[in-house]
Amino acid sequence: MNYKSLLLQITMIVTLLACQNKHEAHEVNDADEVKVNKVMILADSVLTADQQAKLTPDEIIALLKKGNDEFVSDSLTVRNNSAKVRRAALGQYPKAVILSCLDSRVPVEDVFHRGIGDVFVARIAGNFVNEDILGSMEFGCKVAGAKVILVLGHEYCGAIKSAIDDVKLGNITAMLSKIRPAVTSLTSFTGDKTSKNNDFVHAVCEQNVKLTMQQITAKSPMLKELVDKNQLKVVGAIYNMNTGKVDFL
Structure with a gap:
């Protein structure tokens, strides 16, 4: 070789x-x-009726805040969704109803580190209430036992900016009319009242959340009764797009 x-x-x-x-x-x-x-x-399990009954609104709010801290710090755990789907098939006992904007940049369950069977989520551009949303909330709380309603606004909301600019376009016109009161009611705001002013956009976003919270109990005697009996809390918050942090109002 x-x-x-x-x-x-x-x-x-x-x-x-x-x-x-x-x-x-x-x-x-x-x-x-x-x-x-x-x-x-x-290895978390789907909430049972007994577990739901023992939770207080304040405890649920604390869980949502803790979950958001985990989301912000990137300490989310992997969930066995296949198993949870099977466990939740025969019933649901969620902790809260979350009213969020339609915006795809707000992954509601992830934001609060919740999974299948944990929360009801209603989504509509501008996170306002109408008859259908209120009916859904009544089902979630009166029938299914949720003890918190969270109205979740967010920074850089296109619906809020469009309402500020009084956009007229198809059915969007009627939709934005539900948000316009948050714009027109800010009479004490000093500064440029346009969608180019981030401070004004933020102020309208917060005002819209607060007005929505008021309308929930004003337009639903059923939900108001639950609030009066301390069986339900209606709270508001703003989701920060830059950090992922949810600031409760």
Whole structure:
């Protein structure tokens, strides 16, 4: 065997050994990853009727705040959604009803680190209430037992900006008319009252949340009765797009 042939064989053997070692290392890494994933999976169960009954509105609000802290700090756990789907199939006992904007940048369940069966979520551009939303809230609270209604506004809301600019476009015109009171009622605001002024947009966003909270009890005797009996709390908050933090009002 000449020198070149010997060198070629040695090179091939070294290459094969390197590939084998790499494959074995890859298998170990995969095993470690599977092990880590099993540890990280949150083995939480769907809330039962008894567990829901024992919770107070204040405890639920504290859970939502804690969940948002986990979302902001990126300490979310992996959930076994397949198992939760099966457990929730025969009934639901959520903790809260969350009224959010339609905006795709607000992943409501993730924002509060909640999962299947944890919260009812109603979404409409500008997070205002109408007859259908109120009826949904009444079902969620009076029938299904949720003890908190959270009205969740958010920064950089297109519906709020459009309401400020008094946009006229198809059915959007009628929709924005529900938000306009939040614009026109800010008579004490000093400064540029346009959608280009971020301070005014934020002020209208907060005002819209507050007016919506008022309308929930003003337009639903059923929900007002639950509030009066301390069985339900209506709260408001603003979601910060830059940080993921939810600031409760």
